[in-house]
Amino acid sequence: MARISGPGTDKFVQGQFTQHVDEVTNEQSLRAAACTHKGRTYCLTRLVRSGEDLLMDFNTSQAEATITHLKKYLMLFRGTTLETLSAGRIIGLIGKAAAVSVGGEEADSLTGPGQVLKVGDSHLIRIENTADHTARYEWWQATTEQPVPEDIPEITPEQWLASSISAGVPWLTEASQEAYVPQMLNLQHLQGVHFKKGCYTGQEVIARMHFLGQLKKSLHRLSFNNAHQAPNVGTKLLADGKAVGEVVNALMTGDLNGEMLAVIRHDASSKVLSLDGMDKVTISLQQLPYAVPEQLPSET
Structure with a gap:
């Protein structure tokens, strides 16, 4: 303080x-x-x-x-x-x-x-x-x-x-400092x-x-399973073999599962996601407890 x-x-x-x-x-x-x-x-x-x-x-x-x-x-x-x-x-x-x-x-x-x-x-x-x-x-x-x-x-x-x-x-770590404009973190x-x-x-x-x-990408909340450890900050999220985001915060909440916050491109958030280098880990998108209108599909 x-x-x-x-x-x-x-x-x-x-x-x-x-x-x-x-x-x-x-x-x-x-x-x-x-x-x-x-x-x-x-x-x-x-x-x-x-x-x-x-x-x-x-x-x-x-x-x-x-x-x-x-x-x-x-x-x-x-x-x-x-x-x-x-x-x-x-x-x-x-x-x-x-x-x-x-x-x-x-x-x-x-x-x-x-x-x-x-x-x-x-x-x-x-x-x-x-x-x-x-x-x-x-x-x-x-x-x-x-x-x-x-x-x-x-x-x-x-x-x-x-x-x-x-x-x-x-929250920021040394690995995520100066990586994002505030809106990408839903601030x-x-x-x-x-x-x-x-x-x-x-x-x-x-x-x-x-x-x-x-704003083309922002913070999403996800759960992950079949993991022996939480992904490191900055670990890439992949969709169709291409990087579409990265981990901002992650924590184990059970023996093989946990939750994380990740900045993900809006046009990729509905795709099947995986973690780079953690092929056996499955990911599920979870709802944030507040609205993020920018993440909604465009009407155009």
Whole structure:
């Protein structure tokens, strides 16, 4: 977790991320991406309002490099800082009962993704449901560690990541950084892209793809069977012997089966798919828990 503080906080974020900072409030947290000048995503994050500051989350393995890169732009904003919070933590919660244990009955007011409930100095955030409609939350603790209530069952990191795949929410790894424009990761359907805000790094490419209807591939959810291990990030998906996409995230959820998110060409998603180098593995397309109109067959 990191905190951006100082007089240039909002202007800095507005110029580097795909989200409109004015819409990040005490009651609403939103996803965002930071991109290269070519519109390629190198950071997926969430923006949380904390007084005059903004909190963000970074993937642990990429945090140092991402923050170093962002600080090159931050130099233009005197008195504004971006620092990691060594005492901060984000706890994933699955199910409404867990949220109520943290936030009390007021947690029932969190009905849609991005809604925020202040719990002392912390923030309880409703995020996207899993495919089976199970509610998910993130509990952001920036300054003081509040103990996790004893009645909340502990889950493993793998279980949390599996819930993210089920919810159709991707995360980046070193292998997938700068590989995709945000729309290819369905970020516009995850409250992560604001198409009417002003200029930001990569905006021209992102806006052109949106307004000219140039999105030809996007994120799909799939299950796989007869596998002894999950496919690596970047593994090619094949149709008719040709590469039509690649794995973004994948996890085993059983002895021989698992789920994955993959960016696939729209004109190939209905074909029989296979994984490059994993001939015995079978793949089935699964429904995402949110609508992606771009994936529907064209009427023309």
